Amino acid sequence: MSKALVVFQKEWLELRLQRGLLLATLGVPPAITVFAIVVFALAGHAPGDVVTRGIPLPPDLIGLSSNEIAQAIVGKQFSVIFFLLPVFIPSVIASYAIVGEKRDRTLEPLLATPIRTSQLLVGKSLSALVPTVVLTLACALLFVAGIALWAVTPRVAGVVITPGWVAVLAVDMPLLALIGIALIVIVSSRVNDPRTAQQVSAVLIVPVLGLLFGQLSGVLVLNLPFALLGALVLGFFAFVALRLATDLFGREAILTRWR
Amino acid sequence: MGNAIETHGLTRRFDGRVAVEDLNVAIPEGTVFGFLGPNGAGKTTTVRLLAALIAPSAGDAIVAGHRLGADDDALRRSVGILTESPGLYERLSARQNLTYFARLYDLTTGRAAKQVERYLRMLELWDRRDDPVGTFSKGMRQKLAIARALLHEPPVLFLDEPTAGLDPEAARTVRDFVALLRREGRTIFLTTHNLPEADELCDTIAVFQRHLVRVGTPTELRSGLFGAGTVVRIVGDARPFVAVAHALPFVRDAGADGERLSLRIDDPEARNPELIEALMGAGARIRYVEPIRHSLEDVYLRLVGQGGK
Numbered sequence: 001m002s003k004a005l006v007v008f009q010k011e012w013l014e015l016r017l018q019r020g021l022l023l024a025t026l027g028v029p030p031a032i033t034v035f036a037i038v039v040f041a042l043a044g045h046a047p048g049d050v051v052t053r054g055i056p057l058p059p060d061l062i063g064l065s066s067n068e069i070a071q072a073i074v075g076k077q078f079s080v081i082f083f084l085l086p087v088f089i090p091s092v093i094a095s096y097a098i099v100g101e102k103r104d105r106t107l108e109p110l111l112a113t114p115i116r117t118s119q120l121l122v123g124k125s126l127s128a129l130v131p132t133v134v135l136t137l138a139c140a141l142l143f144v145a146g147i148a149l150w151a152v153t154p155r156v157a158g159v160v161i162t163p164g165w166v167a168v169l170a171v172d173m174p175l176l177a178l179i180g181i182a183l184i185v186i187v188s189s190r191v192n193d194p195r196t197a198q199q200v201s202a203v204l205i206v207p208v209l210g211l212l213f214g215q216l217s218g219v220l221v222l223n224l225p226f227a228l229l230g231a232l233v234l235g236f237f238a239f240v241a242l243r244l245a246t247d248l249f250g251r252e253a254i255l256t257r258w259r
Numbered sequence: 260m261g262n263a264i265e266t267h268g269l270t271r272r273f274d275g276r277v278a279v280e281d282l283n284v285a286i287p288e289g290t291v292f293g294f295l296g297p298n299g300a301g302k303t304t305t306v307r308l309l310a311a312l313i314a315p316s317a318g319d320a321i322v323a324g325h326r327l328g329a330d331d332d333a334l335r336r337s338v339g340i341l342t343e344s345p346g347l348y349e350r351l352s353a354r355q356n357l358t359y360f361a362r363l364y365d366l367t368t369g370r371a372a373k374q375v376e377r378y379l380r381m382l383e384l385w386d387r388r389d390d391p392v393g394t395f396s397k398g399m400r401q402k403l404a405i406a407r408a409l410l411h412e413p414p415v416l417f418l419d420e421p422t423a424g425l426d427p428e429a430a431r432t433v434r435d436f437v438a439l440l441r442r443e444g445r446t447i448f449l450t451t452h453n454l455p456e457a458d459e460l461c462d463t464i465a466v467f468q469r470h471l472v473r474v475g476t477p478t479e480l481r482s483g484l485f486g487a488g489t490v491v492r493i494v495g496d497a498r499p500f501v502a503v504a505h506a507l508p509f510v511r512d513a514g515a516d517g518e519r520l521s522l523r524i525d526d527p528e529a530r531n532p533e534l535i536e537a538l539m540g541a542g543a544r545i546r547y548v549e550p551i552r553h554s555l556e557d558v559y560l561r562l563v564g565q566g567g568k
Contacts, residue, residue: 006362010348010355017350017391105344109407112310112340113363114332252313256273256304 003115007123008130011097015127025092026135029085033139036078037146043074044152060159060221068156075147075160080211082143082169085136086177090128094181095197097124098188108255117249125181125242132177140169167227175234182241189249263288263415263446264309268318271304278304280470281318286463288414291437291447293461295454297563300468302450303343306417309448310340323415323446336364339408340417345400349393353384353403356392357410364411371410378406382436398429405436416440417448422456434460458555466562473562480558486511488551489527489534491520494544503541507534521551 015022044067061069101107110120144161151157188197214220262285269282279301286292296302307313309322311331320327323337347356354375361371379385382402392400401421408416421437422430430453437460441447451457457464458477465474473480493500497515504513504522509530512523520538524530527550535545 003363006359010351010359013355014348014350104346104349105342106346106348108312108342108344109340109346109360109404110363112312112335112338112342113360114335114365115363116332255307255312 003119004122004126007115007120008126011093011124011127012130015093015131021092021096025089026131029089029135029139030142032081032085033142033146036081036143037150040071040075040078040147041150044071044150044156046070064155064159065153067152071152071156072159075151075156078143079160079165082136082140083173083176083211085139086132086173087180089132089135090177090181091184091198092194093131094124094128094184095188095194097127098185099192099194099197102192102254111251111255117251118246121185121242121245121249125178125185125245128181128184129174129177132181133174136173136177137169162222164222164224164226167224168222168230171227172230172234175231175238178238179234179241182238182245185245186241186248189245189254260288262286262321263290264292264320264322264448266309266318266320269305269308269315269320270317271301271308271313272316277469279308279315282467282471284465284471284474286446286448288446289441289444290462291441291449291460293457293464294448294450294467295452295457295464295559296450296467296472302467303419305467306340306419306448306450310338310417311335312340323413336411337413338415338417339411339413341401341404341408341419341421343419343423345404347392347400347403347407350391352389352391353379353395354388356403357407360407361410366411374410374412378409382406383432396429398425398432401425401429401433402436405433409440413445415446415448419450420452421449422451422453430456454555454559464555466559468563477555477558480555480562481553484558484561485551485553486523487525487527488521488523489531490549490551491522491535491538491543492518492546492548493520493538494518494546500538500541500543503537503543504534507537510534518546523551 046067057069061072064072101110147157147160151160183200184197187200188194191197211220211222220226264284264286266282266284269279270277271279282305284292294302294305304313308315308327309320311322311327311334314328322334325331325334325337327334348359351359357375357378358371361374362368366374376385379388382405384399384402384406387395387399392403395403405418405421408418418437422433425433434456437447437449441460447460449457449461462476463474464477464480466472466480473483475483491497491500495518497518497520500520501513501515504510504520507530509525510522511525514521522534524534531548535548538545
């Protein structure tokens with residue numbers, strides 16, 4: 001495990017030295033969060049009952065005023081971005097973690113050291129996971145503060161920021177990020193172009209979009225049981241994906257077939 | 260003195276294609292072993308096999324007392340490798356690069372710092388220790404990669420083309436450093452295309468072309484291929500003395516070119532006085548006598564030209 005930390009520290013050091021990549025990767029989520037808060041604040045001042053006309057309301061919005069509903073819908077929509085961020089933030093970092101080593105020919109001396117594949121991949125994955133989780137949680141905190149500050153009534157804040165949403169964010173979001181990273185690592189060890197590896201994480205958008213539409217339609221309710229069930233399912237997939245990443249990381253193939 | 264490296268029928272195939280076939284060598288501790296061969300001969304594959312980077316298809320090897328495949332982590336701790344390409348992290352400084360690898364080789368933080376300083380100073384990179392490696396010249400990168408291979412003080416070193424692409428001054432520094440490492444008692448497995456370099460540094464040389472073509476000391480390789488001989492420079496035309504030389508029972512072949520009389524002799528050191536006496540007796544005025552010396556390039560080209568036959 002100590003070698004995984006050594007790899008993690010080196011990756012983080014390299015990332016810090018790549019100002020452009022760092023800004024592009026870690027600067028966008030706060031910008032999106034600020035945008036979400038601004039749109040949420042403006043939605044509270046939407047005129048009349050434009051928002052609710054002809055739309056069947058989910059149970060948690062019934063009884064709210066027109067402005068409250070407008071804000072709540074916008075807030076709920078944007079609340080899902082915190083499940084999309086963990087898919088996108090690590091994709092650049094994780095894909096360069098392996099493909100970058102292959103491209104720069106640094107992998108052979110690295111594999112010549114007494115480091116196990118699992119230690120290497122844990123270190124690489126941590127370097128993408130830690131900033132992702134920290135940044136997503138920081139942005140989520142900012143979002144919560146914005147909602148609390150600019151919700152037209154406390155009822156709106158209560159509809160957007162639910163204990164279920166917090167639980168899903170705390171428990172499921174890191175697992176979702178981990179699955180994405182493991183998928184990228186699997187693909188990274190088989191391709192030479194980091195962009196190819198980045199694309200694979202896009203498949204995780206599908207379940208996240210399902211979460212968005214399910215929540216808006218009232219079919220899905222983000223509560224503690226949902227978060228725990230999600231943790232079980234995602235935890236299983238994360239374990240399988242990490243195991244696969246380790247098993248499929250062919251040291252020999254990478255050294256002898258990649259040019 | 261035991262062997263630092265022993266291979267027994269070491270073989271590696273890739274999808275049915277043989278890269279290394281039935282390699283049998285024994286390399287004594289504290290020697291420099293030159294591994295020569297044309298591009299694509301399997302030299303880098305052999306280094307990767309012996310450094311436990313890839314597994315053999317057949318045969319086995321013992322490197323620094325560790326059998327391949329038995330405990331590869333222990334084997335990797337006992338060897339250092341300079342790969343074909345230096346493979347350094349360009350954004351990190353020289354010190355950061357080395358510290359990273361020192362920690363991967365299980366050195367404590369304190370020892371890592373000491374070793375990093377020691378080798379950066381030895382290789383004259385200490386003044387540039389905090390500069391990004393991306394700003395380094397090719398020679399500096401190569402020296403840094405050599406330092407990286409030595410941080411954990413391995414008894415066995417694999418150097419794959421250590422002076423390839425370096426200017427003469429940088430190449431000289433690297434060669435001097437290799438000689439220093441040999442004096443420290445390390446075993447060095449050196450692959451190179453630079454034949455004068457191999458001649459200068461290596462105790463033993465193997466010519467390899469998917470399989471071992473020939474192995475021996477540089478002197479053994481020369482005499483084995485070309486035989487021993489003497490060149491006699493004579494004042495005037497040497498041709499009249501060819502017949503005189505042929506008449507001597509220990510002369511296997513003789514030829515003349517201007518003043519130069521070239522002779523293949525079984526044991527020049529013992530027979531040269533008798534030869535000179537015979538030539539002078541026949542009226543030859545001798546300018547000087549020297550051994551026939553074939554370059555390692557002659558040896559290499561002959562062996563590789565034979566295609567390993």
